[in-house]
Amino acid sequence: MYRKATLAGLFCAVLTVAACGTQSTSSGGFTPPKLEAPTKLGAAEGALNVLAWPGYAENGSNDPTVNWVGPFEAQTGCKVNVKTFGTSDEAVNLMGTGQYDVVSASGDASLRLIASGDVAPVNTALVPNYADTFAYLKNRPWNSVNNVAYGIPHGWGANLLAWRGDKVAPAPTSWSVMFDANSPYKGKITPYDSPIYIADAALYLMAHHPDLGIKNPYALDDKQFQAAVDLLKQQRGNVSEYWSDYLKESQAFNSGNSLVGTAWQVTVNTAKTQGTDIDATLPSEGATGWSDTWMVSAKSPHQTCAYQWMNYIVSPKVNAQVAEYFGEAPANSKACAQTQDTHFCDTYHAADAAFASKISYWTTPLAQCLDGRTNVTCADYGKWTRAWTEIKG
Amino acid sequence: MSIPTAVSSFLYRKPRIRLGLLLSGPMAWLGVAYLAALAALFVTAFWRADSFTGKVIIDWSMDNFHTLFTDKVYRAVTMRTIGIAVGVTVLDAVIAFPMALYMAKVATPRARRMLVIAIMTPLWASYLVKVYSWRVMLSGNGVMHWLLSQFGLDTPGYGLFATTLTLAYLWLPYMILPIYAGLDRLPDSLLDASSDLGGRSWQTIRSVVAPMVLPSVVAGSIFTFSLTLGDYITVKIVGGPSQMLGNVVYDNIGAAGNLPFAATVACIPVVLILIYLAAVRRTGALDNL
Numbered sequence: 243m244y245r246k247a248t249l250a251g252l253f254c255a256v257l258t259v260a261a262c263g264t265q266s267t268s269s270g271g272f273t274p275p276k277l278e279a280p281t282k283l284g285a286a287e288g289a290l291n292v293l294a295w296p297g298y299a300e301n302g303s304n305d306p307t308v309n310w311v312g313p314f315e316a317q318t319g320c321k322v323n324v325k326t327f328g329t330s331d332e333a334v335n336l337m338g339t340g341q342y343d344v345v346s347a348s349g350d351a352s353l354r355l356i357a358s359g360d361v362a363p364v365n366t367a368l369v370p371n372y373a374d375t376f377a378y379l380k381n382r383p384w385n386s387v388n389n390v391a392y393g394i395p396h397g398w399g400a401n402l403l404a405w406r407g408d409k410v411a412p413a414p415t416s417w418s419v420m421f422d423a424n425s426p427y428k429g430k431i432t433p434y435d436s437p438i439y440i441a442d443a444a445l446y447l448m449a450h451h452p453d454l455g456i457k458n459p460y461a462l463d464d465k466q467f468q469a470a471v472d473l474l475k476q477q478r479g480n481v482s483e484y485w486s487d488y489l490k491e492s493q494a495f496n497s498g499n500s501l502v503g504t505a506w507q508v509t510v511n512t513a514k515t516q517g518t519d520i521d522a523t524l525p526s527e528g529a530t531g532w533s534d535t536w537m538v539s540a541k542s543p544h545q546t547c548a549y550q551w552m553n554y555i556v557s558p559k560v561n562a563q564v565a566e567y568f569g570e571a572p573a574n575s576k577a578c579a580q581t582q583d584t585h586f587c588d589t590y591h592a593a594d595a596a597f598a599s600k601i602s603y604w605t606t607p608l609a610q611c612l613d614g615r616t617n618v619t620c621a622d623y624g625k626w627t628r629a630w631t632e633i634k635g
Numbered sequence: 636m637s638i639p640t641a642v643s644s645f646l647y648r649k650p651r652i653r654l655g656l657l658l659s660g661p662m663a664w665l666g667v668a669y670l671a672a673l674a675a676l677f678v679t680a681f682w683r684a685d686s687f688t689g690k691v692i693i694d695w696s697m698d699n700f701h702t703l704f705t706d707k708v709y710r711a712v713t714m715r716t717i718g719i720a721v722g723v724t725v726l727d728a729v730i731a732f733p734m735a736l737y738m739a740k741v742a743t744p745r746a747r748r749m750l751v752i753a754i755m756t757p758l759w760a761s762y763l764v765k766v767y768s769w770r771v772m773l774s775g776n777g778v779m780h781w782l783l784s785q786f787g788l789d790t791p792g793y794g795l796f797a798t799t800l801t802l803a804y805l806w807l808p809y810m811i812l813p814i815y816a817g818l819d820r821l822p823d824s825l826l827d828a829s830s831d832l833g834g835r836s837w838q839t840i841r842s843v844v845a846p847m848v849l850p851s852v853v854a855g856s857i858f859t860f861s862l863t864l865g866d867y868i869t870v871k872i873v874g875g876p877s878q879m880l881g882n883v884v885y886d887n888i889g890a891a892g893n894l895p896f897a898a899t900v901a902c903i904p905v906v907l908i909l910i911y912l913a914a915v916r917r918t919g920a921l922d923n924l
Contacts, residue, residue, distance in 0.1 A: 272687075334689060335892050358688035481876040483793055490872070497774035499793060606687065623687060627893070631886060632708045634878050 272608075274387050275359035283368055283546045289321045290547040293333060293342040295534065296326040296488055297508045297568040298396070299555075310563055314554050320547035328486035329436040330604065331627075337361070343542040344551055346396055348532040349384035350438050350604035354623075355537060356392050362540040363390050369553045371561075374576045378595040384605060385535040393535035394552045397561070399570030399590065400524050400531035400601050401434065401442065404505035406495060407519040417446045417525050419502050421477055428480045432491060432503030435484035437623070437630035438604055441530050442504065443470040443477075445602055449527040458613040459530065460605045467621040467629070474633045484634065488512070495520055507569020531601035565590070571598070673905070679898040689892025699899035709883070713903055716880045719799050719870075720863040724810075724856045726803040731810040731855065736844070738811075739818035740826070751815075754808050762805070766872045769801040773873060793875035801873050802863050809858035817851025818844070850919045860911060864904040880904055 292299045292311075301324055302309035311322050325342065327333045330351035337345050337360045347355055355361040366372040372394055379385075379395040386392055405414060410427065419425050420433065421443065433439055444459035447469055456466050482500045485491035492513040494500040510522045536552045538545065554560060556573060562580035565572035571592035572578065578587035591597035605612060611620040621629075646653045681695050703709050738750045757765065770793075772778045779790040791797055821844065829839040867881025878886075880903055887897035915921065 329889075331892060332889050335889060338689065338892070354688055358690055478876060483875045493770075494774075497771075497776050499775045608687070624893075627886075628702075628706075631878075631883060632706070634876060635708060635711060 272353070272357055272387075274356045277359065277362040277540050279363040279365035280368065280545060280549075281365065283549055286318050286320055286546045286550060287544040288319055288547070289323075290344070290544050290551055291323045291325070291342045292551065293325050293327060293336055293345040295346050295348075295568075296328070298346050298534075298564060299324045299326075300564075300567065308567055310555075310560050314551065317554070318547065318550045320544070320550060322551075328488070330438065331436065334358075334360075337539065340539065340541045343539050343544045343548045345537050345539070346534050347393065347537050348534050348604045350606045352384050352393065352535055352537065353387075353606050356387055359540055361392060361537040362542075363392055364394060364538060364552070366391050366394070368549050369394055369556070371553050371556045371558070371574060374558065374574050375556065376573060376575050376593065376595070378598060379533065379573050382533070384533060384603065393537040394556055395573035396534040396536055396556060397565050397568070397570040397573050398531060398533035398598060398601070398603070399507065399568075400529040401504050402507065402510070402522040402529065403502065403525045404495070404510050404520060404522040405502040406498065407521045409498065409501050413521060413523070414502065415523065415526050417442070417527050418450075420504070421446050421473060423476050423480070425480060425502075427501045430482050430499070430501035431477070431480045432482055432485050432494060432500035433474075433477065434504045435486040437626040438530075439504075440467075440470050440474065440626055440629065440633075441602065441604070443473045445530060446527055447473065458611075459602050460607045461611040461613040461615070461620050462607070463611070463615070463618040463620055467625070471629050471633060475635075478633060478635060492516065492518070508567070511567075511569055528600055528602065531603055533598075533603045562586075565592075676898045676901055676905075679895050680902055682895040684893040684895050689894075691894055699896050702896070703899050703903075709900070712878060712880055712883055715795070715877070716864060716904075717907065719795065719802065719879065720860045722799040723802045723806060723863045724859045726799065727807050727810040727859045728852055728856065730803070731807060731814050732848075732852070735811050735814035735818055736840075738815050739821070740823070754811050758808055762868070765805060766801055766869050769797070769804065770872050773797050793873050795874065795877055797873040797875070798870045798877065798879075801869050802866060803859075805869070806859040806862050809862070810852075810855035813851045813855040813858075814848060817848040817854075821847055850922070853915045853918050854921070857912070857915065861904075861908050864907060 299311055299322070300308045301311035301322065311324065314320070315322055325336065327336060330348050333345055333347060333351045334354050336342060337347075337355055338358065340360075345351075345355070345361070347361075352361075375395050379398070381389055381391060382395075385395060403414060403417060403420070405419070405427075407413075410419075419427060420431050425431065433442070440462075441459040444456055444462055444466065447454055447466070448456040448459060451469065454466050454469055456462065462470060483494065485494070485500075485503070488506060488509040489512065491500065491503065491505060492509050495503070495509075495513045496516055496518045505522060507522065510520055513520045536555060538548045538552070542548050555564065558574050558576035559580045561572045561574040562577040565577060566581050566583065566586060569590075571587070571590040572581075575593070578592055581587065583589075587593060607621060607623050607626055609619050609622040611618060646656075679691070680699055681697070682691055682693050683696065683698060684691055734750075734754075738747050742750060773790050773793060774780070775790065775792070777790060783789055791800075825843055825847075826839055829843045834842065865881055867879060867885050870877055870879045870882060880900060884897045884900050887893045887900065912921070
């Protein structure tokens with residue numbers, strides 16, 4: 243009798259605590275919570291917690307000569323803590339904890355962060371270097387809502403096809419080395435480990451199965467979605483491993499456990515410094531890619547440091563440094579004059595708005611089709627994540 | 636009568652209240668840290684998450700459990716995880732028994748101490764370092780490849796076998812130590828009696844030693860089995876494309892931001908372990924922990 247009563251009491255206590263910890267929110271339509279951007283900044287708070295893609299906020303711990311966090315700390319007195327993440331989902335999840343002040347969000351994270359109220363609008367007037375940002379990156383669907391800016395563009399690039407130069411011949415020019423059931427590199431293929439990778443399969447189908455009528459790899463109706471999932475299930479048999487940690491991927495290329503795979507330029511650069519014979523290209527079908535934005539947490543206790551960071555990280559010199567280290571197109575138009583490789587911006591088509599428009603940037607799939615179709619419902623991100631578990635089996 | 640004296644004489648007369656006050660601290664800790672956390676997990680399993688923002692929505696339903704039972708991928712992952720857990724346990728028992736027997740009955744006291752230290756030492760090294768060294772050893776140009784290529788074979792590569800092997804290595808001390816303790820308690824006179832009666836070594840092990848240390852083996856298996864059920868890092872590092880229950884939980888929190896469904900999946904290992912504990916309770920293994 244006593245035990246029952248105690249248990250019931252405990253249960254109620256748990257319920258109360260849990261209920262306080264969460265709030266029900268309305269989903270569906272996308273109206274961002276009302277949050278205001280600051281109109282002026284105070285004194286620097288002396289600390290800043292940065293959540294960034296690997297390679298974006300280097301403090302010398304990976305390579306002592308690669309360090310742009312140190313100079314920022316010296317300039318502003320803001321002590322920086324860097325936490326890196328491997329997938330956009332991880333970023334959304336970590337931002338939800340409210341422990342980070344700024345985040346480098348890709349398009350498949352940014353809208354979710356805005357909708358959940360985790361990030362606040364940004365007053366671009368307080369970020370002087372924003373003026374030099376390429377115009378084609380300003381107020382885009384992934385970094386603004388109703389023409390209100392939610393962040394400062396950082397840079398963009400494509401998910402490349404990488405391969406071991408000494409083991410893969412001829413050099414591939416198509417994603418079919420990864421998707422063909424009879425690929426000569428069976429069992430040595432390494433795709434990216436995230437639900438957003440379904441878009442890569444959709445992009446491949448867009449080129450090879452035009453009958454499916456895919457217009458946008460992030461807007462898939464049931465039939466198109468199923469085709470992409472089936473293609474990935476077939477690929478699963480040829481996969482050596484799925485990667486989300488780029489260092490682990492570069493090590494797998496190094497040891498020969500993976501011979502072809504999707505990769506970021508930074509993975510390729512890292513593997514090269516370890517002496518691996520590795521190449522990468524943008525295949526004929528095109529590629530998925532990212533366009534990243536620095537955003538500020540709505541709950542940030544270090545707002546001034548956060549704005550100083552955003553201004554610093556997109557300043558011409560630092561933006562050039564990050565872009566060259568990571569291997570992407572910088573967002574600051576003046577960064578091109580600061581790169582060590584004088585052809586860098588040409589190689590990455592930084593000023594080429596037409597080229598930039600060919601990449602299918604990561605976007606969060608919604609039930610309301612992103613390609614404008616209204617007669618069908620598209621698979622939303624929840625469906626993508628469930629399918630991803632199913633694909634991995 | 637002063638207040639302290641009154642309190643102490645009151646407590647002296649009421650032994651139950653005295654006991655209650657003494658135990659309430661540790662019991663509250665047990666209740667809040669262990670049971671309440673489990674209860675919170677179970678309660679969360681009935682909610683759902685907004686698929687866009689990942690925020691938890693309190694909306695009671697059995698949907699998560701329905702998905703768990705109807706979607707065949709979760710059955711496959713559960714069966715695979717149980718298979719790996721059984722494989723790890725069997726492999727550990729097979730390796731641990733002779734080692735423990737040698738330590739307890741054959742080795743000199745000095746050698747015995749050295750062996751116990753040798754077995755304990757890996758427990759002091761970082762888990763990640765150990766798993767990553769297996770990743771390097773099993774890789775295409777690693778030591779396994781070199782060793783096995785002498786016999787015309789190749790490294791097993793990353794996959795379920797590599798996962799089982801690595802986990803068996805990680806949890807081996809947890810199997811050896813209980814068996815060693817069990818064998819240590821086994822009187823030497825029983826072995827002498829067996830050989831006096833004409834039993835050969837193998838028969839002595841089978842008819843005398845094995846039945847008496849079985850509870851210790853089962854006690855060790857509780858560790859290897861339960862630790863394997865919850866593991867998700869090893870399979871990520873050496874498992875190739877495979878996933879275990881822990882990965883489904885991790886992906887639902889880390890990737891999908893679906894805490895309620897992660898809680899639902901996390902119920903599976905809890906239930907499996909409860910069933911396992913109920914089954915082994917009859918062997919007396921729980922007294923050997």
